[in-house]
Amino acid sequence: MAEARPQAVFTVGTANPIHAWIVVGLLFLFMLINFADRAVFGLAAIPIMQEMGLSHAQFGLIGASFFIFFSLSAVLVGFLVNHVAARWVLAALAVIWSLCQLPMLLPVSAAALIANRVALGFSEGPAYPVALHAVYKWFPHEHRAMPTSLIAIGSLAGNGIVAPLIVAVIATWSWHLAFGLLGAAGLIWCTIWLALAREEPLTPRDMIPHQPEMHLPYRQLLSRRTVIGVVIVSFSAYWLLTIAVVWLPAILNQTFGYTPAQAGWIIMLVALCQIMILPAISAFSDGLQRRGVSSRLACGGVASGCALAAGLLAILLSQSGGSTASILCTAGAFSLGTVIFVLGPCLVAEVTPDGQRGAALGITNAVATLAGPLAPAIMGFIVDIGADPAGGFRTALLVAGSLVILGTLVGFFLIDPASDRLSEPEESAG
Numbered sequence: 001m002a003e004a005r006p007q008a009v010f011t012v013g014t015a016n017p018i019h020a021w022i023v024v025g026l027l028f029l030f031m032l033i034n035f036a037d038r039a040v041f042g043l044a045a046i047p048i049m050q051e052m053g054l055s056h057a058q059f060g061l062i063g064a065s066f067f068i069f070f071s072l073s074a075v076l077v078g079f080l081v082n083h084v085a086a087r088w089v090l091a092a093l094a095v096i097w098s099l100c101q102l103p104m105l106l107p108v109s110a111a112a113l114i115a116n117r118v119a120l121g122f123s124e125g126p127a128y129p130v131a132l133h134a135v136y137k138w139f140p141h142e143h144r145a146m147p148t149s150l151i152a153i154g155s156l157a158g159n160g161i162v163a164p165l166i167v168a169v170i171a172t173w174s175w176h177l178a179f180g181l182l183g184a185a186g187l188i189w190c191t192i193w194l195a196l197a198r199e200e201p202l203t204p205r206d207m208i209p210h211q212p213e214m215h216l217p218y219r220q221l222l223s224r225r226t227v228i229g230v231v232i233v234s235f236s237a238y239w240l241l242t243i244a245v246v247w248l249p250a251i252l253n254q255t256f257g258y259t260p261a262q263a264g265w266i267i268m269l270v271a272l273c274q275i276m277i278l279p280a281i282s283a284f285s286d287g288l289q290r291r292g293v294s295s296r297l298a299c300g301g302v303a304s305g306c307a308l309a310a311g312l313l314a315i316l317l318s319q320s321g322g323s324t325a326s327i328l329c330t331a332g333a334f335s336l337g338t339v340i341f342v343l344g345p346c347l348v349a350e351v352t353p354d355g356q357r358g359a360a361l362g363i364t365n366a367v368a369t370l371a372g373p374l375a376p377a378i379m380g381f382i383v384d385i386g387a388d389p390a391g392g393f394r395t396a397l398l399v400a401g402s403l404v405i406l407g408t409l410v411g412f413f414l415i416d417p418a419s420d421r422l423s424e425p426e427e428s429a430g
Helices: 017-043 045-052 056-065 070-080 086-105 110-124 127-136 145-159 163-172 175-196 218-222 225-246 248-254 260-290 295-319 323-350 354-368 371-385 389-414 417-422 424-429
Strands: none
Touching (some): 017 045, 017 110, 017 127, 017 163, 017 175, 017 225, 017 248, 045 056, 056 371, 070 110, 070 127, 070 371, 086 110, 086 127, 086 175, 127 323, 127 354, 145 260, 145 323, 218 225, 225 248, 225 354, 225 371, 225 389, 225 417, 248 323, 260 323, 295 323, 295 417, 371 389
């Protein structure tokens, strides 16, 4: 039985820690391709609008269509991975989204582009929570922030580090080829994943202190203040993240005058900041918890503080005029907010029974990402009703920053894992 297995070296919840980190590495690449698939749409915004004759509002609505089934699929697949091996579920998701990209090699209509974004969103919605559920089977609670940050960095690299390469493909050949190359990359990843990865049983209970043993009704589980608080902060931060994925290249081009190539490098700078910030903050958070600091402060406080700073910087960006100031504000606003997507799932997993973890992560991710269909569409409408695109983008950034600040303050007030754990015996008796 799992309880009889000895604690592994490197404090990994398995007898094979090397394979645990191989899984983390593969899931890093999984999320890199996942977010590159999303980013290519925003990076190709100008040529797509020009080729298809789309307005900003129409392009924003097409971008928002990605999220029509994004949240629903995260919930459905979250329940599925409570019973089906995550290894096979992850492979299936990668195959589906890769096949969605390949038809984009051909000339397409606006309707076909919408169909592509809808299908892509359905297959990519569960990706991050299922990846975390899979890796949490290998790591105990107090050591989860670091592997979580590495997987999150994969998504950030997909959105930023590969941006110059995608921009070069678009400029040299076409945006159609960029979509097709990413589809091929997904199929290659799936082959490697099935060859190397294997499933690890749920982490032994005695290696995760304070986590509830019982099976909780989902109504009680999802009404816990920590879960609600994490969702609120994540929703607010996801608003900024979605803006970055869909609109940041256009913002940099039409508001601050950067060329597409320069915008690609600035987006890469954002990703580099995220790559430096997330492991450092994750190690800091894990270290605080091992020294006895409550997870409310070590995870919730740290993540909320970073989100608050992101909101303030988004407001400053909306008022920025200088080149240096705009680049610094862009780097900070679209990097600091992502910390909640690393530490937030750790908080949710802490107050969730192992057997319900996949569904809990899927549901909370689904609710938080409801910002996805709202942010790009609302930004597009604000830009179109503005006096000019630059003014419209500045107004939308001001709204986004204010939303993040408000949501962060409310969310941090609610986050309290210790209080949720104190209620467990009462819930169990009920």
